[in-house]
Amino acid sequence: MSSYDLIVLGSGPGGYVAAIRASQLGLKTAIVERESLGGICLNWGCIPTKALLRSAEIYHYMQHAGNYGLKATEISADIDAVVKRSRGVAKQLNQGVTHLMKKNKIAVHMGDGRLTAPGTLVVKADAGETELTAPNIIIATGARARDLPFAPADGQRIWTYRHAMVPPAMPTKLLVIGSGAIGIEFASFYNDMGAEVTVVEMMDRIVPVEDGDVSAFLEKALVKQGMTILTGAGVESLQADAGGVTAAIKDRDGTVRTDSFSHCIVAIGIVPNTEGIGLEALGIQTVRGHIQTDGLCRTNVPGIWAIGDVTAPPWLAHKASHEGVIAAEAIAGGHPHAMDPRNIPGCTYCHPQVASVGLTEGKAREAGHDVKVGTFPFIGNGKAIALGEAEGFIKTIFDAATGELLGAHMVGAEVTELIQGYTIGKTAELVEADFMHTVFPHPTLSEMMHESVLGAYGRTLHM
Numbered sequence: 001m002s003s004y005d006l007i008v009l010g011s012g013p014g015g016y017v018a019a020i021r022a023s024q025l026g027l028k029t030a031i032v033e034r035e036s037l038g039g040i041c042l043n044w045g046c047i048p049t050k051a052l053l054r055s056a057e058i059y060h061y062m063q064h065a066g067n068y069g070l071k072a073t074e075i076s077a078d079i080d081a082v083v084k085r086s087r088g089v090a091k092q093l094n095q096g097v098t099h100l101m102k103k104n105k106i107a108v109h110m111g112d113g114r115l116t117a118p119g120t121l122v123v124k125a126d127a128g129e130t131e132l133t134a135p136n137i138i139i140a141t142g143a144r145a146r147d148l149p150f151a152p153a154d155g156q157r158i159w160t161y162r163h164a165m166v167p168p169a170m171p172t173k174l175l176v177i178g179s180g181a182i183g184i185e186f187a188s189f190y191n192d193m194g195a196e197v198t199v200v201e202m203m204d205r206i207v208p209v210e211d212g213d214v215s216a217f218l219e220k221a222l223v224k225q226g227m228t229i230l231t232g233a234g235v236e237s238l239q240a241d242a243g244g245v246t247a248a249i250k251d252r253d254g255t256v257r258t259d260s261f262s263h264c265i266v267a268i269g270i271v272p273n274t275e276g277i278g279l280e281a282l283g284i285q286t287v288r289g290h291i292q293t294d295g296l297c298r299t300n301v302p303g304i305w306a307i308g309d310v311t312a313p314p315w316l317a318h319k320a321s322h323e324g325v326i327a328a329e330a331i332a333g334g335h336p337h338a339m340d341p342r343n344i345p346g347c348t349y350c351h352p353q354v355a356s357v358g359l360t361e362g363k364a365r366e367a368g369h370d371v372k373v374g375t376f377p378f379i380g381n382g383k384a385i386a387l388g389e390a391e392g393f394i395k396t397i398f399d400a401a402t403g404e405l406l407g408a409h410m411v412g413a414e415v416t417e418l419i420q421g422y423t424i425g426k427t428a429e430l431v432e433a434d435f436m437h438t439v440f441p442h443p444t445l446s447e448m449m450h451e452s453v454l455g456a457y458g459r460t461l462h463m
Contacts, residue, residue, distance in 0.1 A: 003134065004029060004132065004134040005022070006030070006136045007029075007137045007138070008031045009121065009139050010140035010141040010273075010308075011033040011108075012140060012309075012317070013039065013041045013042065013321045014317075014323055015031060015320075016038065018324030019031045020100060021324060021328035023105060023106055025328060031108055032110075033108065034112045037094055037108070038094045038097040039142055040144075042094060044161070047093055048087065051086040053350075055077075056189045057351065059077050062075045077193055082193075083167070087166070111125030112276070119133055119303055121278075136305065138328075139277065139304065139306040139307070140310065141310050142308055143271060143310060144160075145160035145162065145270060146270055147160070148266050151266075155168070156168060157262075159266070163265075169262075169263075171261075173196045173198075173262045174265065175245065175259075176198065177235055177266050177268055179200075180209070183201075183265065184206065184348055184354075187265075191222075196226070198230065198261070199228070200249055201229070205231055206219050210348075210409065211361055213361070218352070218354060221391065230252075232252035233252055235247050236250050244262045246258060247260075247261060273310060283300070285299065290312055293305070296330045297339070308323060314346060319339075319344050322344075326338070342358055343357065344357070345357040353411070354411050354416075356407065357407065358406055361395070364399075370401060372398045373398075374395070374396045374460070376393060376394050376452040377393045378390050378412045378445075380451070380462050381445060384445060394452040396449075398431075403431035404429070405425055405426050408449075432456065435449075435450065436457075438450065
């Protein structure tokens with residue numbers, strides 16, 4: 001038996017960050033991982049998908065070299081080489097997390113962890129079982145892709161995101177079910193790589209958590225790139241065989257049509273990894289399968305904490321990491337600020353990119369706010385035109401009475417790097433005057449952020 005001040009179950013971006021912060025605060029810390037340090041995000045999610053998308057982006061630019069006064073001939077894509085690069089990126093970062101565990105003197109126990117009592121966790125590995133004890137345990141077991149109940153993923157023709165990252169073959173005609181961040185990113189990747197892509201979304205618009213104007217703009221952009229987008233639609237049945245996939249798709253008007261595809265990606269949400277970890281024995285409360293926590297990541301059982309995708313949405317890596325810091329600091333006796341989901345940005349790395357923070361215009365109005373809304377297009381920005389990326393816009397939403405920034409929404413080149421400016425502003429509780437009085441550098445895409453704020457108050461300069 002080994003005793004610690006803190007045990008973290010799961011080493012994803014929530015778990016390993018929690019362990020590092022706890023160690024920095026002087027807590028004797030252990031981490032338990034059943035597969036790979038870094039979890040899904042680092043090994044099979046956020047990072048390697050961005051490597052894939054970067055390859056697709058470069059391929060796209062090569063195909064459109066003439067737009068930049070350049071010539072490129074005999075251009076081709078090698079899907080195996082693209083995947084190999086992506087896996088190499090994941091391996092490099094996995095080794096980086098291993099180094100961080102050693103640097104911070106965090107004990108790593110590989111195996112399946114199970115809570116057996118408050119303060120006690122058993123790790124089952126090939127060599128046998130080890131009992132670990134600590135007054136505090138953080139559950140950071142994450143989540144996995146949700147299967148279609150009538151057509152579970154087989155890894156050959158029907159894929160989850162994990163299969164789509166290491167495809168056995170390049171799809172020729174791809175069906176993507178679900179248009180959240182994961183579905184749209186893979187749709188964008190395979191479309192850029194040359195596949196014929198159809199996206200089916202049961203809601204009335206794609207990326208439905210985003211602002212309605214962003215959804216509409218993105219759909220037009222993707223259709224222009226050659227995608228087929230079916231909203232208000234659903235897949236009634238899915239049959240896979242050695243030759244491909246046959247899908248019965250119910251359209252918005254209720255008509256069911258059958259179509260054939262080489263492959264299908266299912267991106268309809270996640271299932272929390274809560275089975276077999278001892279929640280029931282300890283009486284830990286869940287809501288729709290996800291562990292219920294307060295703003296400091298405490299469960300209903302003293303000494304048991306939970307962070308990341310195993311808890312409430314939004315299910316984002318950076319949310320998990322920040323929760324890990326909050327939990328570690330609270331356990332160490334500090335007084336961290338509670339998590340505020342309104343200040344968590346979301347990013348989707350399709351082409352064009354999407355990024356947002358806070359309330360959409362619709363949600364702001366539903367909440368009773370009298371709003372001021374400003375929008376500024378990429379076509380009005382010198383840097384965007386010089387980059388050859390003049391499609392997109394930035395939208396900001398303010399409370400008319402107080403000047404509070406309620407939300408910011410972007411679609412276009414590199415907006416995933418821009419959104420943090422507004423996120424800092426929301427966290428710092430800045431108002432419209434603060435953004436107006438900030439000097440933005442020229443020529444940059446960030447100037448559009450300034451112009452969007454000015455636009456909300458009728459003061460746009462460059463349109």
